[in-house]
Amino acid sequence: AYARRAGMRAIVMIPEGKVATGKLAGAVAYGAEIIQIPGSFDEALAFVVEICQKSEIELVNSLNPYRLEGQKSAAFEICDTLGAAPDWMCLPVGNAGNISAYWLGYTQYDKLKDTGLPRILGVQAEGAAPLVLGHTVKYPETVATAIRIGNPARGEQALAAAEESNGRIISVSDELILAAQKQLASHGVWVEPASAAGLAGLKQQLEAGMLKLKGKRVVIICTGHGMKDPDIVTSRGVKPVKLPADYQKVADYILEPNKK
The missing domain is CATH 3.40.50.1100 (Rossmann fold)
Structure with a gap:
């Protein structure tokens, strides 16, 4: 978000299939470029560290003081x-x-x-x-x-x-x-x-x-x-209770005693 506001390019490198959807969605929403490579987080980080050491790109993860x-x-x-x-x-x-x-x-x-x-x-x-x-x-x-x-x-x-x-x-x-x-x-x-x-x-x-x-x-x-x-x-599955579009049946279900 800060990079976008400043007109700077933001790049996020991730290990393929290893990053939670919610985290990735946030980066995408703010306009970051996403690069994914096979392997682990540590392998992706090693790439990033080397690239930053050989260029003027700023690394902004936990290594940044x-x-x-x-x-x-x-x-x-x-x-x-x-x-x-x-x-x-x-x-x-x-x-x-x-x-x-x-x-x-x-x-x-x-x-x-x-x-x-x-x-x-x-x-x-x-x-x-x-x-x-x-x-x-x-x-x-x-x-x-x-x-x-x-x-x-x-x-x-x-x-x-x-x-x-x-x-x-x-x-x-x-x-x-x-x-x-x-x-x-x-x-x-x-x-x-x-x-x-x-x-x-x-x-x-x-x-x-x-x-x-x-x-x-x-x-x-x-x-x-x-x-x-x-x-x-x-992933555990959401199992909604299926009811007909009938007011009385819906009300009966909701108001049923001991219903949790």
């Missing part, structure tokens, strides 16, 4: 809202830009306002957990498309954030991610699958007895709206 400078301000807002940093902050980890930016924000704000520092729980999907496994995942697979990344651009910073905060980076199954997504939706918060990873990870750690949070303040970061990756919901 200005992006992190903007993202870090979310940590300021959390501290301002709570009056201090939370005890724990949980969030999904894919390319690791968010976790790196938040930690940058917390550390800077603590030096400025003595807000304290949270412990950070970063959560990857089991099928795309290079930071947990300790090595690149060549073919990452998970329903959480936003964190389906096998070689995070900010991996080193993410590990540093976890270590410096006395936190940890863990992985959770797709089953737990989808259960967390459903739980959030039941409270009126519809997020994309990847965005539910923070809650999934927190619940996993609590049930395993790895966290003791009584009296603690915990912030879970939900990174993306459900419309950014609606495919998993629509």
Whole structure:
């Protein structure tokens, strides 16, 4: 959108068949040129990085330091809202830009306002957990498309954030991610699958007895709206109740006792 307003050319390179429809629709709506190549997100990123290094094209993903400078301000807002940093902050980890930016924000704000520092729980999907496994995942697979990344651009910073905060980076199954997504939706918060990873990870750690949070303040970061990756919901199938165009039959169905 900003490129279009400025009259600049915006190009989005994606791995074929690996990007959620909602995310792609937004880029198309704003006039971006879409290039798709076979392979993974990491292979597409490698192409982009090399092209940008050999030209005057600006890379605007998580490798761009200005992006992190903007993202870090979310940590300021959390501290301002709570009056201090939370005890724990949980969030999904894919390319690791968010976790790196938040930690940058917390550390800077603590030096400025003595807000304290949270412990950070970063959560990857089991099928795309290079930071947990300790090595690149060549073919990452998970329903959480936003964190389906096998070689995070900010991996080193993410590990540093976890270590410096006395936190940890863990992985959770797709089953737990989808259960967390459903739980959030039941409270009126519809997020994309990847965005539910923070809650999934927190619940996993609590049930395993790895966290003791009584009296603690915990912030879970939900990174993306459900419309950014609606495919998993629509793939389950929508089965509308078919009724005739008859007022009484429609009314009877709607007003039937115990109808959920």
